[in-house]
Amino acid sequence: MSEGADEVEQVTDDVLVLLLRQLTVESDRFAEMFGEAHGLHRTDLNALAVIMDAARMGAPMSPSMLASALHLSASATTSVLDRLERAGHLYRDRSATDRRKVELRMHDQARQIGAEFFLPLGERYAAAWRDMGEEERRTVARFLRGSIAATVEVRGRLAP
Amino acid sequence: MSEGADEVEQVTDDVLVLLLRQLTVESDRFAEMFGEAHGLHRTDLNALAVIMDAARMGAPMSPSMLASALHLSASATTSVLDRLERAGHLYRDRSATDRRKVELRMHDQARQIGAEFFLPLGERYAAAWRDMGEEERRTVARFLRGSIAATVEVRGRLAP
DNA sequence: AGTGAATATTTCGACCATCGAAATAGTAGA
């Protein structure tokens, strides 16, 4: 009302909240469409991501670790793994040291899907962020870390 | 390796991608726990959010609009609405002008749940962002908008 | 060693969210 046409934008808290919500909505939708294109459900995609992260760290996942990472019951985890194994994305290995345990290993096919998932998005992100200077990146990183911590904390209050 | 102890952090693209992923993961988890605490599924929460946004704009939602907003079939939408109506969160109104159409209106109870959902998180966000200056906020807003656009665009390539 | 408690994973039966197709109700145009 009182601003001129060349007034700079006022980025209120409400604007930031709205942007965060849009971002999560769009991310969800992206994952949903990607999964649909590959015959994978959300849970399967999440499972692949967790297993892949663990593999990158050199520590193979077990079904029970996966269950707690995904907040799934043990039985639901078994059927997720059944689906992924049937589709040829991973295979189960009995642990050599503790034969109760199962180690989850990925097939190259899944790695390829992961790459297909993340590469285009990563490249497009890089392009979007290309002109950001170091100081700006630190600002954004601080913002993101603060927002993550806020989310975690409020969630913590929910579960006593 | 070559940096001194007081070297400032290098925020690479990889770091930003990781932070974005953590943020969406934590948001998902938060919504999941909140829904659990109130006997609402993810879909129900999403539906409430969409209906609430529409109500705020003054344009009541119809089931079919909701269906396309949530990417649900018409029949699935009916059962979402059945659940929400049975739980007393909303009620259906036949449109006065076109009696095929149904208008979705919320009960105060649902508004209250929405407030309970967003207020604590909003306050905690505001606290996290309190010390950000205007220039920094503009930087963050540009970053978020760029990332949202990137996500939308890559998704667009998926669906021809 | 050997028994029993604990842990890891899978199987089984049931529940319910979602889907597609058909049914119902209403509108608009000829």
Next chain:
DNA sequence: TCTACTATTTCGATGGTCGAAATATTCACT
């Protein structure tokens, strides 16, 4: 009025998830 179309709901089937029970293995203690 008859027909085509739109909006929503109902119905039957599919499948992801759960809790409880079953199976296999390890650990602790004697």
